[in-house]
Amino acid sequence: xxxxxxxxxxxxxxxxxxxxxxxxxxxxxxxxxxPSMKQRLNAPATLVSLTGIAELKGVSGRAGASVTxxxxxxxxxxxxxAGAFYPALADLAGGIxxxxxxNRGTIGGSLANNDPSACYPSAALASGATIKTNxxxxxxDDFFQGMFTTALxxxxxxxxVSFPIPEKAAYAKFQQPASRFALAGVFVAxxxxxxxxxxxxxxxGGVFRWTEAEAALSANFSPDAIAGMAxxxxxxIGDLHGTPEYRAHLVGVMxxxxxxxxx
Amino acid sequence: MTKVTMTVNGRSVSGEAEGxxxxxxxxxxTLGLTGTHVGCDTSQCGACVVHVDGKSxxxxxxxxxxxxxxxxxxxxxxxxxxxSLGTLQQAFQDHHGLQCGFCTPGMVMSAAALLAVNPKPTExxxxxxxxxxxxxxxxxxxxxxxxxxxxxQDVSALAAE
Ligand SMILES: Cc1cc2nc3c(=O)[nH]c(=O)nc-3n(C[C@H](O)[C@H](O)[C@H](O)COP(=O)(O)OP(=O)(O)OC[C@H]3O[C@@H](n4cnc5c(N)ncnc54)[C@H](O)[C@@H]3O)c2cc1C
Ligand code: FES
Ligand code: FES
Numbered sequence: 529x530x531x532x533x534x535x536x537x538x539x540x541x542x543x544x545x546x547x548x549x550x551x552x553x554x555x556x557x558x559x560x561x562x563p564s565m566k567q568r569l570n571a572p573a574t575l576v577s578l579t580g581i582a583e584l585k586g587v588s589g590r591a592g593a594s595v596t597x598x599x600x601x602x603x604x605x606x607x608x609x610a611g612a613f614y615p616a617l618a619d620l621a622g623g624i625x626x627x628x629x630x631n632r633g634t635i636g637g638s639l640a641n642n643d644p645s646a647c648y649p650s651a652a653l654a655s656g657a658t659i660k661t662n663x664x665x666x667x668x669d670d671f672f673q674g675m676f677t678t679a680l681x682x683x684x685x686x687x688x689v690s691f692p693i694p695e696k697a698a699y700a701k702f703q704q705p706a707s708r709f710a711l712a713g714v715f716v717a718x719x720x721x722x723x724x725x726x727x728x729x730x731x732x733g734g735v736f737r738w739t740e741a742e743a744a745l746s747a748n749f750s751p752d753a754i755a756g757m758a759x760x761x762x763x764x765i766g767d768l769h770g771t772p773e774y775r776a777h778l779v780g781v782m783x784x785x786x787x788x789x790x791x
Numbered sequence: 792m793t794k795v796t797m798t799v800n801g802r803s804v805s806g807e808a809e810g811x812x813x814x815x816x817x818x819x820x821t822l823g824l825t826g827t828h829v830g831c832d833t834s835q836c837g838a839c840v841v842h843v844d845g846k847s848x849x850x851x852x853x854x855x856x857x858x859x860x861x862x863x864x865x866x867x868x869x870x871x872x873x874x875s876l877g878t879l880q881q882a883f884q885d886h887h888g889l890q891c892g893f894c895t896p897g898m899v900m901s902a903a904a905l906l907a908v909n910p911k912p913t914e915x916x917x918x919x920x921x922x923x924x925x926x927x928x929x930x931x932x933x934x935x936x937x938x939x940x941x942x943x944q945d946v947s948a949l950a951a952e
Contacts, residue, residue, distance in 0.1 A: 534793075534810040534856045555857075562852050563834050565811075575810065577857055604846070626923025627901065628837060631846040632853065707835075708922070 529565045536577040540584065540687065544662050546576040547683040554578055554685060556600055556637035559629050578636070584687055589613040592693055599636025599686040606635060615791060616697035617655075620647050620715070623701060625708050636686040642734055644675045644765065645709040649735040651691070651699065654715035654726035658690045675734040694719050696749075700786035702729075702778050704769050711769055712778035714738075716786040722746040725783060730775040732763050741783055751784040797861050799824070800868030808855040814848075815839045817855035818865060826866040826896050830925070837924035840897040840904075841865045847904035849923075866896035869903065879903055879941040886946065888937035890928035898924050902938045911942050914949060 537543045546552060551573035555561055564570045578584055578600045587609040589595030595613035597606055607622035607630065624630055624638075624647050638648040639659060652659065652668040659666045662685045671679050680686070694717040701713040710729030717724045723745040725738045744753045758780035764772035792807040799822060806821035815832075818824045818841070830838035832851050839851040842864040869877045876884065879899050889895040898921065905912055905920040912920070917938045918931070926934065936946045 529811045532810045534854060536857065536859070555854075558852055558854065558857070559834060562813075562854070566832065575854075577854075579857065626837070627904065627920055628840055628847045628849045628923050629834070632848050 529562075530568065530571045532572055533574045534577065535574060536580045538580050538582075540581055540662060540685065543576050543578060543581060543685060544683070546574065547685065549574055552576055552683075554640070556634040556640075557602060557632035558637075559625070559633035560637060560641050560643065578685070579634075584636070587613075589693075594690055594692050596688050596690045597635050598688050599639075600634050601636075603630035603633050603635070603638075614691055614693050614697070616694075616699055616715070616717075617651055617691060620651050620699040620701075623647070623699070635689060639671070639689065640678060640680060640686055642672055642676055642678050643709070644731065644734045645704070645707075645711075645713075645729045646735075647699065647701065647710060647713055647728065650710075650713055650715035650726040650728040652689060652726075653735050653737060654697070654717040654724045655691045655694065656717075656719075656724060657692070659686055660688045660690065661686050669737075672735050675732065677734070692719070696790040698786045698789040698791065700782040700789060702782055704729075712775050712782050714779060714782040714786045716745070716783060716790055718745070718749050718790060723749060727759070727779050727783075730759075730764050730779050732765055738779065738783065745787060749787065749790075751787045754780065754783060754787070756780070757783075793856065795855050795859050797858050797863055799863045800865060806855075810854070810856065812855040813851055814841070814843075814853045814855050814858050814863075815850035817858075818850060818863070821855075824865050824867050828893055828896050830893060830897075835925070836894070836897070837901060837921075838894050838897040840900040840924065842900060842904060845904075845907070847901050864900075866899055869899055879906070879938070882937040882941035883934070886933050886937040886940055888929065888934040894924060894926040894928075898926065898934055902934075902941070905938070906942055911944060912938070914939065 553572035555575040584600035585598040603621045611618035657668045697717040699715045704711040712730045713728045725741045761772040761776040764775040766772045795808045796805040828838040830836035834852040841850045
C-alpha cells in the first residue's frame, strides 16, 4: 500500500473540507477500500476517516413508516437495532460477510462502493430508499448507475439512508462460499402500492429491478405467481463461480425464496 | 510518522505510525506482540482478529491511526494474570482445537467475542460465528468442541471425529 496522510475529523463540515483537498478519499469501515489499496488499485494522497463523526452514526425510525441509518453505522449495529423497524433489513445486515467485517463495514461505504455483489444496494433499491448526502437527497432509482458507479460527485459524502418500511419484505442470498458475497441476492419488498424486486450479484450492470417479476407479484404476492420465471441470461455475470445462465436461474429461485420468506 | 497512543491489554502504549501502518503491523512490529498472526493480509482468513473497544475486528484491515485512543485486546491479553492459559485457551488445548496453531489467535479472539454476548452458544451458533476464521488443519470440529467446553457445556453429545 502506498503511503497517505490520515485525517479523522469529528464533524461533517470538517470531513467535507478535508475531502476538497487534492486526491482525498473518504474512509469508512475500510473493509473494501483498504484491501483495494493493498492491491494498489487505489492510491489516494489523503484518507479522511468518517468513523469519528457522531452525526453519521445510528439507527432511528418510526414504526411502520421509515427507518434512517447513519452512513457510518456498521452492519452489526444495523443487524442489532434496525429489526424493531424493518426486520428484513436487519436480517440482510446480519448476513453480510462475517462478524469482524460486520463490526467495521458500514452502510454508507457499501452504497458508495456499489459492488455488483454487495447486499445493501438491493435493499435500498427494492425499498425505494432515499440516499442523503451533504448536499442533496438522491432516490435509490437514480443513485445506482452500474457496477461500482453511483450518482455521487467527487467529494460528496453520504450522510444517511432513509428506508420506507414495506408491509412485507425479505432478502434471499445465495452465497459465494469463499467470499460470502452474493452470487445472486434478491430483495423483495411489498408495499400497498405494489411490489419491488431488486437483484444483486447477478448482472454486469450491477443492482437492477426485475420489473417482470414485480408486475406478476403485484398481482399475486406468492411464489407461484413467478413459478418457472427467470430474467434473461444475457447481460448476467459469467465467471468461474457461475455462468450467466446459472445466475439467471438463481435469480428466479432466490426471488421465490424471498417471497416465501417475506414477513 | 505520527505518534499513536492506545490501550493494549490494559496497558497504555504509544508508538510511531505512518498513515498506511495497519493495526496488525503496529501490534506485531512496533509493540512486539507477535501473537496476532497475519495469514492472508486480504481480509479473508481471520487469523489477525483482535478486539477493538470490545468488538472483534480484522487488524489487517484497520489502520493503526484509526485505533488512536481505543482499547485493544490481543491473544496476549487472554492468558490469566499468572501467565497460565485462560479458560478458552485451555479448552483449545484440552480438546485439540489446534494443530499448527496459525489460525488459533484469531479463533480464540473471535470465540471470546461470541461468548461475551452469548455465554452458552449452540453448536450452530458457534459455527456461524466462526465463519470468518479459516483453519487449514483441524476440520473445525475440535474448535467447536473447545468453545462449547469453554462455555461450560457438555461436549460428549458432539461425536468425536
Ligand atoms: C471478507 C469480506 C466479506 C464481505 N462480504 C460481504 C457481503 O456478503 N455482502 C456485502 O454487501 N459486502 C460484503 N463485504 C463488503 C463490506 O460490507 C464492506 O464493508 C462494504 O462494502 C464497504 O463498506 P466500508 O464501510 O468498509 O467502506 P470503505 O471500504 O471504507 O469504503 C468503500 C468506498 O466507499 C467510499 N465511501 C465510504 N463511506 C462513504 C460515504 N459516507 N460517502 C461517500 N463515499 C463513501 C470510500 O471512499 C470507498 O471508495 C465483505 C467484505 C469482506 C472483507
Ligand atoms: S490476515 Fe487479516 S484476515 Fe487474514
Ligand atoms: S490449526 Fe493450523 S490453521 Fe488452524
